[in-house]
Each structure stands twice: as C-alpha cells, then as structure tokens.
Amino acid sequence: MERRQLLKTSLAFLGTTALVSFVYPASRFLVPPTSSAKDAPLTIDKDEIPPGTAKEIIFNETPLVVINRKGSGFIALSRICTHLGCLVGYDKFNDKLVCPCHAGDFDLEGKVLSGPATKPLPRYPLKITADQITIG
Ligand code: FES
Structure with a gap:
C-alpha cells in the first residue's frame, strides 16, 4: 500500500469514527428509550x-x-x-x-x-x- 493511500484510509477511518461518536449519543439523547415495562404497576x-x-x-x-x-x-x-x-x-x-x-x-x-x-x-x-x- 502506498503511503498516500494509507494516509487517506486512516483519515477516512478517523472521520467515520468521529462522526459516529457524535451522531450516536445525539440520537440517544433525542429519541427516548422504549421500555416494555413502561407504565407497569x-x-x-x-x-x-x-x-x-x-x-x-x-x-x-x-x-x-x-x-x-x-x-x-x-x-x-x-x-x-x-x-x-x-x-x-x-x-x-x-x-x-x-x-x-x-x-x-x-x-x-x-x-x-x-x-x-x-x-x-x-x-x-x-x-x-x-x-x-x-x-x-
Ligand atoms: S434543585 Fe434547587 S431547591 Fe431543589
């Protein structure tokens, strides 16, 4: 693998990781959890x-x-x-x-x-x- 290709792949991986680490917590915050036990006495x-x-x-x-x-x-x-x-x-x-x-x-x-x-x-x-x- 060329050095340039390795750098591009590494940056893509880091960018994807950063995006996921932001989007996942934001989605968990915005969408309330569902629970089958909700409203159970x-x-x-x-x-x-x-x-x-x-x-x-x-x-x-x-x-x-x-x-x-x-x-x-x-x-x-x-x-x-x-x-x-x-x-x-x-x-x-x-x-x-x-x-x-x-x-x-x-x-x-x-x-x-x-x-x-x-x-x-x-x-x-x-x-x-x-x-x-x-x-x-
Ligand atoms: S949080 Fe301020 S009095 Fe309870």
Missing part, C-alpha cells in the same frame, strides 16, 4: 413502610418516595425537585421532604414550604389493599 408490601417512614423506589424510570404519613396514610411523590431537578429526601425528624441542592423544603403532600421551587412535587396514584400498595 409496581407493588410493595405495606410492612416495608411503617408509619412515620418512607421508601425510595424507581417507578418507570422515575425516582419516587412512598411515605406512610402518621395519621394520613400513604402517599407517593416524585423525588425530582421542581426547581432544578435534584433528588429530594425524606426528613423523618421534621416530617418533610428536603432538597439538598438549594435547601428547598416540601410538605408531605408535596407542596412547597420554602426555597426556590414554585411548583409542588408530582403525586402518583396509589391503590391500597389490606397488605399491599400498588403504584400506577
């Missing part, structure tokens, strides 16, 4: 969440927290802060949800108590039976 045992505690779960690729509120029962809320998307956590000592990024606080209904967020945390429907909680 998720069931957890009530015993896993005693009163005054919470359980963090992933439901259809969304982080949620299921809280067993003392005297008010179960609620499922998105953990994605409505300010800039950090994950909120359950503060069992103060009965609220706290965002670690900008000190946003939400009550156990998902409503904003303080901080920069202006919208409540989205709530997910629950079906509650004698032993189980079904989300979705």
Whole structure:
C-alpha cells in the first residue's frame, strides 16, 4: 500500500469514527428509550413502610418516595425537585421532604414550604389493599 493511500484510509477511518461518536449519543439523547415495562404497576408490601417512614423506589424510570404519613396514610411523590431537578429526601425528624441542592423544603403532600421551587412535587396514584400498595 502506498503511503498516500494509507494516509487517506486512516483519515477516512478517523472521520467515520468521529462522526459516529457524535451522531450516536445525539440520537440517544433525542429519541427516548422504549421500555416494555413502561407504565407497569409496581407493588410493595405495606410492612416495608411503617408509619412515620418512607421508601425510595424507581417507578418507570422515575425516582419516587412512598411515605406512610402518621395519621394520613400513604402517599407517593416524585423525588425530582421542581426547581432544578435534584433528588429530594425524606426528613423523618421534621416530617418533610428536603432538597439538598438549594435547601428547598416540601410538605408531605408535596407542596412547597420554602426555597426556590414554585411548583409542588408530582403525586402518583396509589391503590391500597389490606397488605399491599400498588403504584400506577
Ligand atoms: S434543585 Fe431543589 S431547591 Fe434547587
């Protein structure tokens, strides 16, 4: 192989690699992934969440927290802060949800108590039976 031909082949290979390394991530970003489990209900045992505690779960690729509120029962809320998307956590000592990024606080209904967020945390429907909680 001539030197010139080798150089052309190498440049073509590098160009193709650079193009693929740009186009593939861009296409993955623009086209949402499909999942056969999407919108499938998720069931957890009530015993896993005693009163005054919470359980963090992933439901259809969304982080949620299921809280067993003392005297008010179960609620499922998105953990994605409505300010800039950090994950909120359950503060069992103060009965609220706290965002670690900008000190946003939400009550156990998902409503904003303080901080920069202006919208409540989205709530997910629950079906509650004698032993189980079904989300979705
Ligand atoms: S991201 Fe939660 S308060 Fe800013």
